[in-house]
Structures are given as structure tokens and as C-alpha cells.
Amino acid sequence: MSRIEVRFAGFGGQGIGLMGRLVGEAVSLYEKNKNSVMTQSYGPESRGGASSSDVVIDTADIDYPKATELDYFVVMSEEAYDKYIPKLKKGGILFVEENLVSLDEHADKAKKIYKIPATKIAETLGNRIFANIVMLGFVCANTKDIVSEESLIEVMKKKIKARFVEKNLIAFQKGKEHSQEG
Amino acid sequence: MAEENIELIESHDHPLDGYLREGRIPHIFCPGCSLGSITTVLVEAILEAGVDPKKVAVVSGIGCTGRIAGYLNFDSFHTTHGRAIPFAIGLSVTDPDRKVIVVSGDGDLFAIGGNHFIHAARRNADITVICVNNFNYGMTGGQVGPTSYVGQFQSTTPYGTVEEPFNLPDLAASCGAVYVARWTALDVRRVKDSFVEAITKKGFSFVEVLGSCPTTYGRRNQLAEGKKILEYFKEKAVLQHGMDTKKVDIEKDGPMIVGKFVDIEDKPTLTDHLLEIQRKGEAALNKGGKK
Amino acid sequence: MSEQKILPREVLTGEHFTTGNHAAAEGAIAAGCKFFGGYPITPSSEIAEHIALRLPQVKGHFVQFEDEIASIASILGASWGGYKSMTATSGPGYSLMLENIGLGMMTETPCVIVNVQRGGPSTGLPTLVGQQDIMQAKWGSHGDYEPIAITPSTVQECFDLTIDSFNFAEKYRLPVTVLMDEALGHMSEKLVIPKEEKIVRVNRKTPTGPPEEHLPYLPDKDLVPPMATASSGYRIMTTGLTHDERGYPVINSEAQEKLVKRINDKIRLNKDKIIKVEEYQLDDADIAFVSFGSSARVAKGAVNRARKKGIKAGLLRLITIWPFADDHIEKLADQVKKIIVPEINYGQITREVERAAHGKTEVKGVFKLGGDIHLPEDILKEIERS
Numbered sequence: 001m002s003r004i005e006v007r008f009a010g011f012g013g014q015g016i017g018l019m020g021r022l023v024g025e026a027v028s029l030y031e032k033n034k035n036s037v038m039t040q041s042y043g044p045e046s047r048g049g050a051s052s053s054d055v056v057i058d059t060a061d062i063d064y065p066k067a068t069e070l071d072y073f074v075v076m077s078e079e080a081y082d083k084y085i086p087k088l089k090k091g092g093i094l095f096v097e098e099n100l101v102s103l104d105e106h107a108d109k110a111k112k113i114y115k116i117p118a119t120k121i122a123e124t125l126g127n128r129i130f131a132n133i134v135m136l137g138f139v140c141a142n143t144k145d146i147v148s149e150e151s152l153i154e155v156m157k158k159k160i161k162a163r164f165v166e167k168n169l170i171a172f173q174k175g176k177e178h179s180q181e182g
Numbered sequence: 183m184a185e186e187n188i189e190l191i192e193s194h195d196h197p198l199d200g201y202l203r204e205g206r207i208p209h210i211f212c213p214g215c216s217l218g219s220i221t222t223v224l225v226e227a228i229l230e231a232g233v234d235p236k237k238v239a240v241v242s243g244i245g246c247t248g249r250i251a252g253y254l255n256f257d258s259f260h261t262t263h264g265r266a267i268p269f270a271i272g273l274s275v276t277d278p279d280r281k282v283i284v285v286s287g288d289g290d291l292f293a294i295g296g297n298h299f300i301h302a303a304r305r306n307a308d309i310t311v312i313c314v315n316n317f318n319y320g321m322t323g324g325q326v327g328p329t330s331y332v333g334q335f336q337s338t339t340p341y342g343t344v345e346e347p348f349n350l351p352d353l354a355a356s357c358g359a360v361y362v363a364r365w366t367a368l369d370v371r372r373v374k375d376s377f378v379e380a381i382t383k384k385g386f387s388f389v390e391v392l393g394s395c396p397t398t399y400g401r402r403n404q405l406a407e408g409k410k411i412l413e414y415f416k417e418k419a420v421l422q423h424g425m426d427t428k429k430v431d432i433e434k435d436g437p438m439i440v441g442k443f444v445d446i447e448d449k450p451t452l453t454d455h456l457l458e459i460q461r462k463g464e465a466a467l468n469k470g471g472k473k
Numbered sequence: 474m475s476e477q478k479i480l481p482r483e484v485l486t487g488e489h490f491t492t493g494n495h496a497a498a499e500g501a502i503a504a505g506c507k508f509f510g511g512y513p514i515t516p517s518s519e520i521a522e523h524i525a526l527r528l529p530q531v532k533g534h535f536v537q538f539e540d541e542i543a544s545i546a547s548i549l550g551a552s553w554g555g556y557k558s559m560t561a562t563s564g565p566g567y568s569l570m571l572e573n574i575g576l577g578m579m580t581e582t583p584c585v586i587v588n589v590q591r592g593g594p595s596t597g598l599p600t601l602v603g604q605q606d607i608m609q610a611k612w613g614s615h616g617d618y619e620p621i622a623i624t625p626s627t628v629q630e631c632f633d634l635t636i637d638s639f640n641f642a643e644k645y646r647l648p649v650t651v652l653m654d655e656a657l658g659h660m661s662e663k664l665v666i667p668k669e670e671k672i673v674r675v676n677r678k679t680p681t682g683p684p685e686e687h688l689p690y691l692p693d694k695d696l697v698p699p700m701a702t703a704s705s706g707y708r709i710m711t712t713g714l715t716h717d718e719r720g721y722p723v724i725n726s727e728a729q730e731k732l733v734k735r736i737n738d739k740i741r742l743n744k745d746k747i748i749k750v751e752e753y754q755l756d757d758a759d760i761a762f763v764s765f766g767s768s769a770r771v772a773k774g775a776v777n778r779a780r781k782k783g784i785k786a787g788l789l790r791l792i793t794i795w796p797f798a799d800d801h802i803e804k805l806a807d808q809v810k811k812i813i814v815p816e817i818n819y820g821q822i823t824r825e826v827e828r829a830a831h832g833k834t835e836v837k838g839v840f841k842l843g844g845d846i847h848l849p850e851d852i853l854k855e856i857e858r859s
Binding site for chain 3: 203205206236237239241252255256257258259260261262264265267268269270271272273274275276277279280297298301452456459460462463464466467
Binding site: 021024025028029035036037038039040042060061062063064065066068 | 488489490516600656659660661662663767770771773774775777845846848849
């Protein structure tokens, strides 16, 4: 396997950093012979505005730790879409929160676009804060080379506060089951 | 032989033998400087306070007063200019039974080290700070300092000092010191008693001693002898225990109000807080079960 | 200092996915650090935040001071109090600490300073990477002293080398700097913390003779004097002034010569025990990178890419940056036709490499002035130009 770059992006408060941390940790600690490096936007922008977290995955040692040409771009806000869509590789794959992002001609370079109303689905579970996990379930179901479902669930059980784990696992399941492809 | 008859004076032990560093005396202080007697009084106070001499650490910054630490045969630390207080805090919190005394000058503690002083008082670090205020920078040749009063002449204020000086007791009190006193170097008995109180006090204690500096302060301000400065102190000193510290500022030719101004009991110290935080850390760890 | 057993809670054995900053904090705790005095500064603040949580759990103390000057002064005091101590900062804070780093050098006080470098000069790039404090760590405080500084390249090394730094500090009695950088401090990757019995802790030598005969600055054969802890009855005498073996100030050239020579020589004479490098694909290399910190990650990647193209490239990675690996560089200069030095500054280590190569080979720096680390292509280009 060669290097894969994934970027999660949205606005502050959506739990974008957590998405990167969960995926990064799942790959690093639970997937055999795979390495990952996670970096996230830092400073004022992480406290509001466009926020992002990158996971670079490789079977070899990861030299350059940041994403440069995105294989996967998972985006949950308009501002983040506008800011980062130029970084999507031609032939890359785009995941969007369909009610929060309107696509433009930049999206044409994507090989595939997956759309999900992650926030709405989260609201049916009682709180929109689960939207990030809904999205993760959706990403996990539609990709093969990022991370396995088992690894991610393992990490969620370990990292998420015990009383929230169950709700998050449901959110993950909801995202996984959503099958709308654009 | 004739020489044998010359030995008339029997050699006595000095009362401070063992508490001054062998081979370090004579000290560097000028004739008429009060630092010699303050050094003596400090040792006497440490002994009278009944603390284990092993547990005493004396820390100083840079300057004439800063040299005191190096003459004393306790754990002594001569640090950098202005930094004695944070160094002392590191020493203090690593052993709650250690008695850490900072002794330094007005320039060291209140100009370059001023920020450390106010924060140490605010956090109630368990240290005693003794400031010998000689109204100028002596070691470097008599420049104006943060306690020089308006109208005072120093080498860098050849036209007279124009800036207002710090009122040290008020600064200490307003920042949270639990013990604040001021004396003149003339009144060694009260200085000693006050040192004893400060040393045995839990928390941030502060004693200002108005010291004589004939060489670089006196010479420029018609007080060129140590004795003259002490006489001036005698004439101007007004004992007013419990005085509102706002009213103890020093002006040219004005009264010098001395006394014990602040004495607060049982305020938790920085060390108390840190030990309490350790208990909380321990509890969090146990509650968390696994790491 | 008395040898305490390592508590399990001091070593979080297991696999973690964490940042360089957290790894450095855990490394410090595993090394036996019990006091941290610090002041917040981006991009190092997570070290203070993490250790503020962790130190009280291991019977240690965390104090946030009014500035970096107080922070470093406090850790010197705590070290004399018998605690292994540290602080963490970034370039602007390190600038402020230099005064008391000098005091630590002169009074031979063990402690560790982590500098998570960002772009400078001045406030520069608070949130972005730099490697611009390399020379500051070498020459920053006034006077002659021989520092030890370590440059980790991975999150794992942030842990491992922080432990090494404490051990060097204790063994040679001096402040040791861990020169991290923002990229490393903020990136998360895998960290494996070994079992506590695998952690090596070195503790300073303490005097054993009668206190009345104690000479606090009388060195042993290794040029390092045993260090008494405050309140142990040895009546410590220490000063930043030039001093003799009794610790008494002596203001003349003879005392200066003797003391300053010794505090430099104790590192120079032991440099082979201190200098650590990684040699990667160097055996048959005819072109080599010399690099350190996060830049070295990219250099390693460039070596791999060059090798795929049939270019015999290799990497000498400096793990210990001070004292400098002169001998390794000279040997390398004999072997390769070109040395390329990628660094995130305007040529600090390049000049050192030039000096140590003695003109035996071409030395070329590839500079980035801060804000980002090199892209592998940036330095690959330099190889292909050869």
C-alpha cells in the first residue's frame, strides 16, 4: 500500500479533530503494519472558523507528516470546502455533509462524491454533536484503505467517555447504513 | 622569650563561629555600611527562631546585599540578578520543612526582580524575603534605584531623582504578604525580633531594613558617613505598629515610619496548595482506575 | 539524591497514539521528573498542560510562573532541592531563559528545558514550525560553556530522548535542552512506552564524605563534582560568580581558567558517550543528507525516493546536535561527493557541517525559513542537481 492522505474539515465545534484522532489511532494501534500521522489545524482557527485534521496513512514510515494532495476529503462546512477543495487530488474521493456544503466546479475532479445529511441524522439521535461520528461511519462503509470498522469501534470504546459510547456507536451505525451516492 | 609575653589577648570563639563561612571574612562591605550588622542579626535570628540550621537555605540575587548569602554557613545560593525569589520557590516547595530566606537589595528585588516579588507574594510562597533598602545601586557605583526618593542625587540622576519611589511595605501588603515590617538598620534589636517572627511565619513574609550606604548614596546626599545616616534614621524614624501601609511612603527629609504593619495568621501557602493538588491528583488516579 | 523505586504510574506502559508534546511530558515523568516550572507559550503549552495533570499523580509539583525567567530559576532551585526538574517553552521563552541557563551551567545544576521551536525572529510564527534556535541553544547565554542539546525526529523519540536528556543532565550536571519543533510537538503518531523495568534512570552523584570536609566543586576523575542536596547537611555553597572548589567566589584569571575549562571539558571529553547519530543507507552512499528533527524525516523519505531512482543516497541524522558530531561529519566528507543539509532556518547547521567537513566535500544547505517543513521534492531536487 502506498501513502494515503485523508483530510477531515468543518467548523469549530463539529469535532473535526476527534475524527482525525480516532482514525489515526485506529490505524496506528489496531491495523497491522500500517502507520499513521495525525495533524490538526491549530491556534485561533481551531477555536472557530474552518477547522481541519489530516491523517496520513502508509505501510512505510511516514516522512512528510502533513497532507499535500488529498486522496480523501471529508468536509462538513461550506467554508472548509471552499478553503480546502483545491487540495483534493484529481481522481480523489469527496465526502460531504450535503446540507452544509454546496459543491462547485472544483468537485468535478473527484472520482466519486458521497453525500450524507450527517447533521440531520445526528439530530434524530438527539444531538447534532454526533454528526462527526455519523460521517465516520459513512466514510468507513464506503472506503477500503483508510481504516476498518473493527479498529474504529475498538478505538471509540477506548477513547470516548463511557456514558457516550453507546450513542456514538449508534451514530456510527447510522452513518454506515446510509447509502446515498452522488 | 619576649614574643611569648606579647600574647596578651586570649583568643575567644566568636559567637557566630560555625555560622559564617571559614575563609570568607573579612567581607567586602564598606566602612559604615550596615550590611555587616544585618548579617550578624540574621544569623542570630535564625538561631533564635529555633529552626534546624540544616533546613535553612539562604538565597540572594546580585548586589551588595546579595553577597550576604555567601558569607553564611547554611545552604547558600548566590543566584542571578533579580531571580532569587523564583529560585527560592523551587527550593521551598521541594521540602515543606525547609526554611528558605531570600536576602537581597532594593534594586535586585524591586527593579529587575519586581515581577517575581509581587507574584511570590500573590501566591503566598512559603519564603521570607528580607530587603535591605539602601536607596540606590551600591555595587555598581550609586545609580538611581526603584526606592530612590524624589530629589535624591545619584550617579544617573545628576539633576536629582524625579520618579516616585516604591513604597515597599505597601507593595508587599497589597500583593498578599502575610507579614510585613520595616525597620532601620540602627534598631538591630527590633530587626532581629522581626526576622525571628518572619522566619517562623508560615507563608510569604517580608521585612524591609533601611540600610546605610555612605559610599554611593550618602556621599551624594550630604550623608557621607555611616554614622550620619544612622543618626538621620534615628531622627526621622517614627514607630507606628499596624500603620496603614499606604501611609508609610518615604519622602526626602520626611519621617520614616517603621514597625510591624501586617501579620496575618493561617493563610494557606503555595506549598499547602501544591500538597492539596497532589491529593486531588492521587484521587483522580484512583477514581480513574486504569491509567 | 535518594533512589526511589519507579512507580507504575510514572510509566504508562503500552501503545499510545499521541503528540510529541505529550510524549515529552510522559518521558519526563518516566525519567523521574518531579518539578515543572513553566509559562504558557505556543507551541509548547501542551507539555505544561499535560504535566500539570500528571505530576500531582506521581507526588510531583507543577507551578505556572509569571514568566520564563522565573520558570527556569525555579527549576534550578528545585534541582538543588533534590528534585529532577524541567521546563518547556519555545524560542521567545528560551531567549528569556538564557540568563539562568548560564547560571545552571556555572553552578552545574541538572535540569531539562524543552524548546518546541517555532519560526522567528521575535514573535515570528507562533503556530508554525521552525528550527531556528539551534545556535541559540549552543551559544545563547554569555560566556563559554559546552551545552548538550538533543533533536528528536519522531513522537517516540520525544519520549525516549527526554529520558536521555534527564540522564545526561544528572550525569554531567548541566541544563540539557531538548530541541523539538512545532511539527513534532503537534503531530500524533504511535508511541510505545516500555515497562518500567526497561526505563533507565541516572541519578546525580552525591557526596559521601563528612560534611565539614566537603568541597562542593571538587570534581571526580570524570570532571563532574558530586552534588549535595539542600538540607542534607553539606552546607551548599553556590554562586554564579567564578568560584573555587569550595564554591567561594574568586575573581581572577587563574580561577576562571580552571573552572570554565572544566565545565567545558567535562562535556568535550565525554562527547563520544553523548553524541548519538543514526546512519541510514550510508554504507555505499556517494551523496548524503545531514539532518535532524522533523527535517530528518523528510530527508529519510528523500533517500528512499532517490534510491528507487538508482541514486546512492544516504542520511546521517543528528540525534545529539550539541556537542556536534564533528568526527562523523568528517568521515562522511571523506566518503561522499556532496553533503546536503536541509534545515528550517537560514543555514545554522550547514555552517557547522562545512566547518567539520574541512573542505573535503561540497556542502549544500537547503533552507526553509520556517512555517512549514520541507517537501520531499524540495530536497530531492537538490540530489538530482548533483
